[in-house]
Amino acid sequence: MRMAVVSEQSAPARRGKIAVWWLIASEVMIFGGALSCYILARTAGPGWSAEAAHLSAILATINTFVLLTSSMTMAMAFAAYQKADQRGVCRFLLCTILLGLAFLGIKAYEYISHIADGLAPWSGSFWSFYYLLTGLHALHVIAGIIVNIILLLAAGKGLHTGYRIEIAGLYWHFVDIVWIFLFPLLYLSY
Amino acid sequence: MFLNWLPENVSIHGAEIDSIFHLIYYITLAWFIVTVGALIVFALLFRRRDGQRAAYITGDRLPHAAWLLIPTALVLMLDLWIDFRGGDAWARVKLHAPPSELQIQVTGKQFNWEILYPGPDGRFGTPDDLQIDNELHVAVNRVVGLTLKSKDVIHSLYLPNLRLQQNVIPGREFHAWFQATKPGVFEIPCLELCGFGHSGMVGHLIVHTAEEYDKWVKEQWPAPSSPLKESDQP
């Protein structure tokens, strides 16, 4: 069992990992760009804190917790893969997916209630940035969930997901880290 | 051969910009001649000849690499020279504006320059303000301060003869200044794409002699007893 893992760690795994790191580097620049715009715009003018106060730090804290837990389950899926425990892989992948969906659900609830309160993307600079940043992030969460679902389906059919778990994990952790930046900058900044 | 393509300079700061342009012109011309000359000479000198092999030079070791590094160091020096000369000129034009003797507000809008004169009281927002589209009247040898604004998109105020250009941006206000040294009429094209009327968005700068300018002021503000306050600060 161990042997199989080692051979799988060879060329394709290395390739996949390097590719994901480059992908993450360019994603860092996307979020870095958007976040710098937000910070620069915010330091340039007053009145942002009052808007930020409309956000619910409680929901966001729950969401942070959800996402962090999902990172943990993703890591556990990888650990299961290393132990060649196929059922564990399936179980933890499913947890990760469900937690991701829970995150999106809470996010959607937030969006809907803000828009119901008349706080839409066009309701001022803070809201434009809020929807931009969380929207971009949510798209990445969705992408991560799709990748995980593909892996789960493959693992469910008994196919080797192999090193792909690790690569998907790298990406998922990245998405998580982005949220760690968004959370204080948007929700805790009033 | 390019030096006389620049339009006639009629501002006091323009000569310095022109002289930097000349400096760059001569430095780059020299480099062009040297490098392209070397290229042509080498290409002819070392063209293929029967029975002759190329030399084996990798250029990685220092004695050879010196041929690479010394000219490169020279480039760096000349670059810095150009930059430091440029720094002074830039500061003079864009950073340290002298106190203006005439203050005028120019607002770009699709597709005109709205030019607003404060009138005899030297203040904007008073009833004697006068707006004339596309005509910028100033007096020769006076420091003119421009308040630059835009109503819609970005435009660029360009006064080629004064070596002056500044974008105008909606929501912001800029200050520019110049001092014209010669009377005459000069065009003010817009230099930033601003929509379908961008081509042909052009105003005129009319530099009057001192007497003519006084006459022009009298025509615009006929009220007898209010001479222009000259050293009014913005």
Add this chain to the structure above:
Amino acid sequence: MGEGTVASPVKPPQGIRPTMSHRARVDPIRLPVARTAHEDRSFWRTYIFSTDHKTIAKQYLFLALFMALLGGYLVYVMRWQLAFPDTSIPGFGFVGPETYNALTTNHGTIMVFFVAMPILLGAFGNFLIPLMIGARDMAFPRLNMLSFWILFASSLVIMSSFFVPGGAAAAGWTGYAPLSARTEYTGVNWGINLWLLAHALEFASFLMGGVNFLTTAITMRAPGMTFFRLPLLVWQQMTASVIFLLSVGPLIAGAVMLLMDRLLGTSFFVPEQGGDPLLWQHLFWFFGHPEVYVLLMPGLGAVLEVLAVFSRKSIFGYRWIIYSTISVGFLSLIVWAHHMFISGMDPRLAMPFSITTILISVPIALIVFSMILTLWKGSIRFTPPMLWALGFIVMFILGGLTGIVLGSAPVNIQVHGTYFVVAHFHTVLLSVVIFGSFTGIYFWFPKMFGRMMNVPLSNLHFLLTLIFFNLTFFPMHAVGLAGMPRRITNPLQYEFLQPVQSLNVYITLSALGLTLAQFLFLINFVWSIVAGRKAEDNPWESATLEWTAPSPPPHGNWGDTIPTVYRGPYEYSPPGVREDFLPQDLAPSARSD
């Protein structure tokens, strides 16, 4: 193309197994594919949805040539309008100012994103990286195919934008806000949305391509191919990919913001509600300036390969060029605001950016010196690719030097936004896109298509291009110094431009000549693909690995074993050897000394 029959490469290092301890350089999965490739390959899989890097490279090349015809047609209309304003243009009709703005915008966008990028990165990178590093394909062949088809979709989007109500995007290829952010300012609605969509697809395509290039070059090198044995072209493609990946992110965010401004009514770049128009310019140029180096590097790479081969000499200062390339890459990320000296940003920023700008000329100058010194004591063969390479150097020097004029902040006040800028960036960009691309196409054509191109026709093409190129763009400097603004429809609307109108006419005629000269290439290209003389495996006696594969290389590139590398890429005329070059894969024992 996928025939499995493999002619034995020149001096095959048969039987030499990798001596390197590096993990699994020979991909166990792809090896069998190479042998059985021909069996289950339908027409569609071979020519259209192929995963073979060489076929994909050709697809990029053909797409780019097609888009170049389109971009050229747009420029023909523009130049005619500038020379003979408001006359009916043969093959088009009258051009109003709205149309003209759409023409410049799309000419710029198409030439940069659909001609230059596909040729220099798409075609050259895809074709050469695997062949030069001794890999059988890219690291992710299917992703590679996807990259191309996304670009293809993107080019359909940009072409379709001409046919939507309101016409195509007309806010300049730079798309400055607020002009681009609200429909009422240009009257263009869907045109700009589609223009943004085309960019999104384009960026996705080249992001995936860049990740693929980097992964390939890092993980798939043949045994013995260390980083300092890589041909410079590979280094330059890698650097180009890195700076593309790092610079495009903020603009992707910016493009989303611009689209939100347009569709959702947000105001990121519109001053109502506190948006900032300058922000867009920062985001655009943070990408836009590195982008020119993204284009430059592969062009430089092609020229360097050709210089070494046809002067039968090692590149002068191989390592210095690598260091310079990397410094240029990083410096290119901190010069963007030189496009914004008079934009209204804080004028105190001008000097720092002026200094970085002028600093970037230092490593570039080093590379130019090294190219010239490579000729020193060479044995120069004036083949078509070599002529293009020499032409490249001259034009690139000219364009680089006029950049110093623009990079000096005070002089920039005078020339920014005039035809001087147009002249400058066409001289540099076209030295890369025209001279660099043709250097590469004429050089690797035998490897790509297995046939030689016609030499007299190639030489004539070069001569006419060089002449008309200069006749077209050199006078533009003068027109620009005289103050002619960019992106105007009719120079006769300005009194101070009356004296230069004759020059405009003359530029237009030269541009026509330049365009017509390119048909010599097209004829030669098509004719040679069909009926050119068959090419040998290594017609130019080049030392790099791509020439050890058959011409054209089969799917999988090499037969049973991939080459093993023993030395650097430029061992020309080494002492003590009878031949005047040592291929990278020639085993040391086989040396004739």
